[in-house]
Amino acid sequence: MNNSFVNFGRMTWAASRMLLVLTVVTGIVYPLLVTGIGQTAFRHKANGSIVEVDGKEAGSSLIGQSWNIKGTDKPDPKWFQPRPSNSDYDPLATGSNQLSASNPKLVKLVRDAKERVAEFNGVPQSEVPKDAVTGSASAIDPDISPKYADIQVGRVAKANGLPAAQVRKLVKDHTDGRVIGFMGEPRVNVLELNIALKGLVAKR
Amino acid sequence: MGPVLADVLFVTALIGVLTLVHRPLGDYMAAVFQSTKHLRAERWIYRSVGADPDAEMRWPAYLRGVLFFSAVSVLFLYLLQRVQDKLPLSLGFKPISPDQAFNTAASFVSNTNWQSYSGEVAMSHVTQTMGLAVQNFVSAAVGIAVAVALVRGFARSRTGELGNFWADLVRCVIRILIPLSVVAAVVLIACGAIQNFGDIHHITTLTGQRQAISPGAVASQEAIKDIGTNGGGYFNANSAHPFENPNGFTNWLEIFLLLVIPFSLPRTFGKMVGSVKQGYAIVAAMGIIWFAGVLAVTWLEYAHPGTAAQLAGGAMEGKEQRFGEGNSSLFAVSTTMTSTGSVDAFHDSFSGLSGGVLLLGMMLGEIAPGGTGSGLYGMLIMAIIAVFIAGLMVGRTPEYLGKKIGAREMKLAACYILVTPSLVLIGAALAMALGKGQSSMTNVGAHGFSEVLYAYTSASNNNGSAFAGFGANTEYHNTMLGLCMLLGRFLPMVFVLALAGSLAEQKPIPVTAGTLRTEKPLFTGLLVGAILIITGLTFFPALALGPLAEGLA
Numbered sequence: 001m002n003n004s005f006v007n008f009g010r011m012t013w014a015a016s017r018m019l020l021v022l023t024v025v026t027g028i029v030y031p032l033l034v035t036g037i038g039q040t041a042f043r044h045k046a047n048g049s050i051v052e053v054d055g056k057e058a059g060s061s062l063i064g065q066s067w068n069i070k071g072t073d074k075p076d077p078k079w080f081q082p083r084p085s086n087s088d089y090d091p092l093a094t095g096s097n098q099l100s101a102s103n104p105k106l107v108k109l110v111r112d113a114k115e116r117v118a119e120f121n122g123v124p125q126s127e128v129p130k131d132a133v134t135g136s137a138s139a140i141d142p143d144i145s146p147k148y149a150d151i152q153v154g155r156v157a158k159a160n161g162l163p164a165a166q167v168r169k170l171v172k173d174h175t176d177g178r179v180i181g182f183m184g185e186p187r188v189n190v191l192e193l194n195i196a197l198k199g200l201v202a203k204r
Numbered sequence: 205m206g207p208v209l210a211d212v213l214f215v216t217a218l219i220g221v222l223t224l225v226h227r228p229l230g231d232y233m234a235a236v237f238q239s240t241k242h243l244r245a246e247r248w249i250y251r252s253v254g255a256d257p258d259a260e261m262r263w264p265a266y267l268r269g270v271l272f273f274s275a276v277s278v279l280f281l282y283l284l285q286r287v288q289d290k291l292p293l294s295l296g297f298k299p300i301s302p303d304q305a306f307n308t309a310a311s312f313v314s315n316t317n318w319q320s321y322s323g324e325v326a327m328s329h330v331t332q333t334m335g336l337a338v339q340n341f342v343s344a345a346v347g348i349a350v351a352v353a354l355v356r357g358f359a360r361s362r363t364g365e366l367g368n369f370w371a372d373l374v375r376c377v378i379r380i381l382i383p384l385s386v387v388a389a390v391v392l393i394a395c396g397a398i399q400n401f402g403d404i405h406h407i408t409t410l411t412g413q414r415q416a417i418s419p420g421a422v423a424s425q426e427a428i429k430d431i432g433t434n435g436g437g438y439f440n441a442n443s444a445h446p447f448e449n450p451n452g453f454t455n456w457l458e459i460f461l462l463l464v465i466p467f468s469l470p471r472t473f474g475k476m477v478g479s480v481k482q483g484y485a486i487v488a489a490m491g492i493i494w495f496a497g498v499l500a501v502t503w504l505e506y507a508h509p510g511t512a513a514q515l516a517g518g519a520m521e522g523k524e525q526r527f528g529e530g531n532s533s534l535f536a537v538s539t540t541m542t543s544t545g546s547v548d549a550f551h552d553s554f555s556g557l558s559g560g561v562l563l564l565g566m567m568l569g570e571i572a573p574g575g576t577g578s579g580l581y582g583m584l585i586m587a588i589i590a591v592f593i594a595g596l597m598v599g600r601t602p603e604y605l606g607k608k609i610g611a612r613e614m615k616l617a618a619c620y621i622l623v624t625p626s627l628v629l630i631g632a633a634l635a636m637a638l639g640k641g642q643s644s645m646t647n648v649g650a651h652g653f654s655e656v657l658y659a660y661t662s663a664s665n666n667n668g669s670a671f672a673g674f675g676a677n678t679e680y681h682n683t684m685l686g687l688c689m690l691l692g693r694f695l696p697m698v699f700v701l702a703l704a705g706s707l708a709e710q711k712p713i714p715v716t717a718g719t720l721r722t723e724k725p726l727f728t729g730l731l732v733g734a735i736l737i738i739t740g741l742t743f744f745p746a747l748a749l750g751p752l753a754e755g756l757a
Contacts, residue, residue: 015272017253018370019280019342022377025249026341026428027334030382034389034424038399041390046399048417048447050407057407060417062396062446070412079411083525092325092404092416094441096522098552098673100651101510102754106553110516130518131525137444137549143525181205182213184452185528198410 051191053198059191064142065089067194075120077159080144080152080197082190083131084113087139096137110134121155143187146175160201170196207506211530215498218460218534222467229464230471230483236379237352237372238476246374257371262364263705266353269369270346270697274313277339278690281309284335285327293329293401295419300326303682310686312339314693315347315575317429317436317545317668318685320676324418324439329401336436337425341385344432344465345376347577350697351469354581355476357704358605361712364705380465381431388427388461395457396450397423422447430461433575435545435668443535443548444524455527455548459535462544466573467491469580477605481723486583488728493572493735494541497565502533504558509755513555522553533558540565543575545668552647552655552671559654559671560751566665567743568735569624575666578693581700583731587722588617588703590734594720594727604722606712613706620699625742627664627688632657632746640680646673650757654750659685664692 038046049061059065066089067079073088075081087093099106113133118125129147149171157164174193177186242250242257250257261269284291285300285308300308304320311318312335321327327336349372356366393399402419409415422438426448429436443449443458467487474483506529508519523532532549539546540562551562565572571582588602588609595602595609602609609617635641635656645652655674662669663685670676676685721727 011268011272012276014253014255015269015276016280018249018255018273018373019276019338021249021252022342022374023280023334023338026377026382027338030341030385031333031337031421031424034386034393034427035399035401035421037386037390038393038423042393045396046393046423047402048398048400048405048419049396050405050417053410059407059409059415062450063415063417065409065411065415066413067411068413076411089415091418093322094324094439094445095322095672096441096444096550096553098550098646098671099512099521100552100559100647100673100754101508101513101519101521101555102649102651102757103512103647106512106521107515110512110521114515128517130516130520133516134518134521134523137522137524137547138441138446140441140446141524141526142446145525178205178210179452182210182217183456184526184531185207187525194410 051195053195058195061189061191062142063091064140065191067190077120077155079194080149080156080190083141083144084133084135085139086135089140091140094138094140096135096139121151123151127151142189142191144190146171146186146188149175149188149193156197160197162200162204166200167197170200207528207530211502214456214531215534218456221460222463225464226468226471230468231475233380233468233472234475236375237367237472243378246378249374250370253370255370257368257374259368260365261368263366263701266366266369267698267701270350270701271694273373274346274694277313277342278309281312281335281339282306284331285309288328288331291328291330295328295404297326297328303679304677307682307686310689311668312336312434312436313343314666314689315343315432315434315543315578316663316666316689316693317434318663318670318676318689319436319440319668320682322440323437329421332425332438333421337428340425340428340432340434340436341377341381342373344381344428344434344576345373347575348376348469349373349577350700351577351580354584354700354704355473357707358607359477360708361710364709366701366704366708381428384431385424385427388431388457389423391457392423392426392454395454396446397426397454398447399423418447420447427461429546430458430544431465433462433466433542433544435539437546443546444550449548452526452531455531455535458546459538462542462546463538463573465576466542466579469577473580479723482605485723485728486587487573488725489731489735490571490573490579490583492728492732493568494537497537497541497561498534500561501537501554501558502530504555504561505529505533509555509557519555522550524548536562537565539669540667541568541570541572541574543570543578543665543667545662547669550672551669552673556651556751556754559658560747560755563654563658563661563747563751564739564743566661566667567628568739569621570665570667571735578666585617585620585700586735587731588613589621589738590727590731591720591722593734594730600718603713603719606715607707607710608713613703616699616703616706620696621738623695624664624692627692628661629746631660631664631684631688635660635681635684640678644675644678644681646675650750650753654754657746657750660688663688666693
């Protein structure tokens with residue numbers, strides 16, 4: 001009895017010391033090593049790919065943003081609009097709404113989004129692509145499909161007083177294909193596109 | 205290039221690179237665990253811990269090492285979360301509540317990495333790197349150590365000795381997991397994953413709105429999250445978060461990382477038992493089931509059944525534009541069948557039948573290819589069952605790898621395969637009977653039940669993914685799921701190590717004309733069949749109430 005109690009203590013002490021040492025190795029040395037390499041070789045990316053406009057930080061090119069008129073839930077016609085977001089693009093509340101395809105709530109969300117997007121952009125509902133009416137997984141998806149960018153061209157051009165052809169070219173220039181030709185999907189980064197659009201408007 | 209061709213190339217590249225890598229990696233891992241030399245860093249660790257790495261352990265001693273180390277880990281991780289506000293780099297986050305801290309500690313120590321919290325607003329820098337990330341390493345290493353002990357049970361004879369747990373643990377971390385993780389983490393940073401210890405950073409957008417940008421040592425944790433088949437995301441959105449998984453290439457890389465050790469371990473096994481062909485028979489069974497799952501889910505997601513998906517014109521709800529349906533399907537199947545549980549798209553919004561396939565992937569017992577280590581020992585248990593069934597058919601005493609599968613071995617194997625189904629079915633039934641399941645559902649009807657079934661399946665099989673509409677952060681579910689995770693991890697390990705000890709004591713029996721050739725395709729077929737029949741009989745009624753009812757409605 002006494003012996004097994006001593007054994008219990010001895011094993012606990014050995015296991016604790018092992019955990020402590022491995023915590024130092026994998027919990028301090030390893031992350032600091034990786035941070036050191038990252039901050040030396042890829043400083044911009046390691047710190048969140050922050051983009052600046054006119055010397056001021058305007059966001060992260062990897063994190064989607066809301067392009068609503070400030071203080072409202074209305075999309076601003078001047079800007080290209082992102083996908084629906086479960087958290088209104090708050091990076092401190094990532095994740096989707098978790099609704100299933102059979103859920104009437106999701107059916108209503110999709111139907112409403114379809115009507116809204118079609119009306120807002122002046123296109124028939126049949127032309128509204130799937131990413132425009134479905135919430136992303138992260139709620140901060142930085143991208144839209146080239147097709148969704150395409151149906152926004154007319155509206156954006158009109159609201160900014162730009163020729164549609166010029167805006168269409170802008171979209172084309174900011175469309176990324178699949179990585180190495182076959183990984184992932186073609187996409188348009190909304191923040192980068194809108195920053196380029198801002199430049200175009202300034203030159204007008 | 206069309207989406208179908210792109211998907212075909214994507215999965216072909218994955219299988220191709222896995223095929224190329226499994227050999228050197230599998231051989232290297234075998235060499236690591238058979239080596240008699242110690243690295244200088246390892247000697248330093250053994251000295252500071254006071255462990256003798258050359259002392260052979262019989263199974264009870266090996267098991268004691270596993271259990272004491274894991275128990276201490278649960279306690280340490282629990283305490284760390286409870287006092288995180290008093291430690292540096294807390295980001296102003298409060299201590300985690302007792303039930304959630306227990307759940308999280310159980311979750312990360314058991315290699316489940318189920319998350320009832322939201323990383324970006326709950327866990328401090330210290331908790332993430334010195335608590336959660338550490339368990340990402342060591343829980344994976346514990347799994348591999350137990351698998352290696354079982355393999356030694358087959359490889360050794362007339363001894364009860366299975367190796368030294370401390371040496372296996374330390375070698376796995378130092379020689380396998382850390383080198384792979386450093387490389388993977390640097391590649392991830394180069395692609396855009398973040399790696400810093402900053403504060404939450406506020407910027408003003410072009411529309412004049414404020415946005416908070418999260419900080420974190422993300423890449424370093426992301427790497428081991430995948431390599432160790434852990435799956436606990438730095439953020440709530442897990443691998444759907446652009447800071448964890450920035451583009452189509454990192455998505456491919458993460459799928460590769462979470463598959464690479466599980467698919468290479470059968471080679472290690474083959475090397476250690478002296479016949480790589482035995483390993484190929486095992487890996488073939490794993491690959492067949494995994495690939496069938498990939499085909500089924502990819503096809504279903506492109507077909508997008510379900511009213512909302514039909515209306516939208518595609519199953520993009522809960523998926524990221526940069527990944528799309530095809531790559532998200534591949535990720536989903538790979539993560540559920542490896543016990544990883546990270547997600548790049550939310551499974552709750554997959555079609556009903558796809559959700560059923562993902563559930564089934566976990567219910568198989570995480571063996572196709574399964575978690576790091578746990579996949580191999582789970583599959584070897586199924587191989588013993590398959591050999592036993594074959595033995596019954598021809599009326600011979602079953603044997604596997606020159607070892608008799610007698611009454612003691614079969615009892616242990618049978619106990620092993622009873623643990624997780626009991627936890628899943630009793631856990632889910634209890635939650636429903638007490639009304640705790642219903643109150644945590646986001647969705648209604650059959651899909652709501654699937655959320656509960658998924659939660660208890662994921663926890664008991666140490667997967668960690670979720671139908672995340674399930675409101676897991678209640679005292680009841682935190683506690684019950686925590687218990688499921690611990691029992692689902694460590695009870696099977698008891699049976700595996702006891703079995704290993706029993707096998708190692710036997711003397712080998714010679715191969716005769718009557719021996720079932722377990723390195724042949726016929727055996728692979730038998731193994732796949734046995735797995736499907738056993739799992740099917742156990743779980744079909746539960747699946748019929750959830751995903752099948754939804755999918756066929």
